[in-house]
Amino acid sequence: MATYKYVIVGGGMTADAAVKGIREVDPDGSIGLVSDENDAPYKRPPLSKGLWKDTPLESIWCKTDSRGVTLHLGRSVQSIDLRRKQVADDQGGVYTFDKLLLATGGTPRRLPFGGDRVIYFRTLRDYRALRALADQGRKFAVIGGGFIGAEIAAALAMNQKDVTMAFPEEGIGARVFPRALSLFLNDYYRQKGVTVLEEHLVIGLEDEGKRLALRLRATKDSPERRLLVDGVVAGVGIQPRAELAEKAGLAVDNGIVVDETLHAGHPDIFAAGDVAAFPSPALGRRVRVEHEDNANTMGRFAGRAMAGKAEPYRHLPFFYSDLFDLGYEAVGELDSRLETVEDWKEPYREGVVYYLKQGRVRGVLLWNVWDQVDAARRLIAEPGPHTPVSLKGRLPAAK
Ligand code: NAD
Numbered sequence: 001m002a003t004y005k006y007v008i009v010g011g012g013m014t015a016d017a018a019v020k021g022i023r024e025v026d027p028d029g030s031i032g033l034v035s036d037e038n039d040a041p042y043k044r045p046p047l048s049k050g051l052w053k054d055t056p057l058e059s060i061w062c063k064t065d066s067r068g069v070t071l072h073l074g075r076s077v078q079s080i081d082l083r084r085k086q087v088a089d090d091q092g093g094v095y096t097f098d099k100l101l102l103a104t105g106g107t108p109r110r111l112p113f114g115g116d117r118v119i120y121f122r123t124l125r126d127y128r129a130l131r132a133l134a135d136q137g138r139k140f141a142v143i144g145g146g147f148i149g150a151e152i153a154a155a156l157a158m159n160q161k162d163v164t165m166a167f168p169e170e171g172i173g174a175r176v177f178p179r180a181l182s183l184f185l186n187d188y189y190r191q192k193g194v195t196v197l198e199e200h201l202v203i204g205l206e207d208e209g210k211r212l213a214l215r216l217r218a219t220k221d222s223p224e225r226r227l228l229v230d231g232v233v234a235g236v237g238i239q240p241r242a243e244l245a246e247k248a249g250l251a252v253d254n255g256i257v258v259d260e261t262l263h264a265g266h267p268d269i270f271a272a273g274d275v276a277a278f279p280s281p282a283l284g285r286r287v288r289v290e291h292e293d294n295a296n297t298m299g300r301f302a303g304r305a306m307a308g309k310a311e312p313y314r315h316l317p318f319f320y321s322d323l324f325d326l327g328y329e330a331v332g333e334l335d336s337r338l339e340t341v342e343d344w345k346e347p348y349r350e351g352v353v354y355y356l357k358q359g360r361v362r363g364v365l366l367w368n369v370w371d372q373v374d375a376a377r378r379l380i381a382e383p384g385p386h387t388p389v390s391l392k393g394r395l396p397a398a399k
Helices: 013-025 124-136 147-158 179-191 243-247 292-306 373-381
Strands: 006-009 031-035 069-073 077-081 086-089 094-096 099-102 106-108 118-120 139-143 162-166 195-197 200-208 211-218 225-229 231-234 238-240 263-266 269-271 276-280 285-287 318-323 326-332 339-346 350-357 360-367
Touching: 006 013, 013 031, 013 292, 077 243, 099 292, 118 124, 124 231, 139 147, 139 225, 147 162, 147 179, 147 231, 147 318, 162 200, 179 195, 179 318, 211 231, 269 292, 292 318, 326 373, 360 373
Parallel strands: 006 031, 006 099, 031 069, 099 269, 118 231, 139 162, 139 231, 162 195
Antiparallel strands: 077 086, 086 094, 106 238, 200 211, 211 225, 263 269, 276 285, 318 326, 326 360, 339 350, 350 360
């Protein structure tokens, strides 16, 4: 049995940030980290971005173990004993804690076919698997038009692969971007050589010698199409890994429910990152955010709270992406079902999109517009009312 002052379940960026947070307050307290990945914590964004350009693999390591942490890798925590303050893993390991952090992230949703032949792109292991296929093969299918689909399709195309993207919506990033921008992205990807099959369902996958045959059908009734490829990548969303918390009787509602100091309904148990549903004062409701800035900032707050310096987590996280030569930063609620106000300096190349609900700005998309995230946060905090006319030219703000 191992005894630690702090036990962290999970080995992602949130876990690494929590270690930093603990060490800001407590330089010596023992920390044990249990992760079911075989790799020590690493930065996740380069897996679908920089590693396909010129970022070297060595640069992604978080170096968590340099902060006096014992890493227990390749082990999956199965249960929490609240009374004994212990967690147990799948290999008979038991870890006793004073304070526990659940930073278990999310599991990729899976399609009902294809098994392990589909790469559900999430971990370094998945990156290695896709890299190995890309070293050999030329033709790839990318399923999903969300964050992973858009980034991986661009990454493979930039590495001279023949890429077909298929997703059920009308356009790339349709759940996030206003319709016209999303349709523009379909054209933009086509110009970059990607075959874009919008409004398509993937209905099966079969082995065909060393290759894979993907079966597709347009949503609007049409004959089936077969696509022969060397590899299939899917990004069809994730589900928060909240089973452990649920089994232990902690509150779970689209993720582990935490309060503003990141306690998961127990004085010694915390949750943070993709798995944690936290109250956002800026948005006036409980949210769960699946992006890097939230992992880093919330993880650090959780670590500090575990070490006795609890402060309310009031951060409104931002996120960002690169799509070939286009890039953006965004903050708040980017839901294309909201009213959107588009203010383009150059259509779809540079501009700002505001997402409005009842006269308040809920989210801001900064499309090739930089250093405006804090100004966007201030705008979201304003009571308004805002209108399309009042928002024109609001951002970028004068410096
Ligand atoms: P996502 O939620 O961004 O996109 C899911 C997509 O799945 C949808 O847009 C849809 O096109 C597609 N889809 C759903 N069901 C489908 C089906 N049956 N067939 C085909 N397509 C289907 O999720 P993701 O792209 O898988 O990303 C996973 C997680 O990683 C997300 O939490 C995301 O926020 C995070 N991530 C973030 C970034 C970033 O911040 N830049 C980059 C990569 C990943």
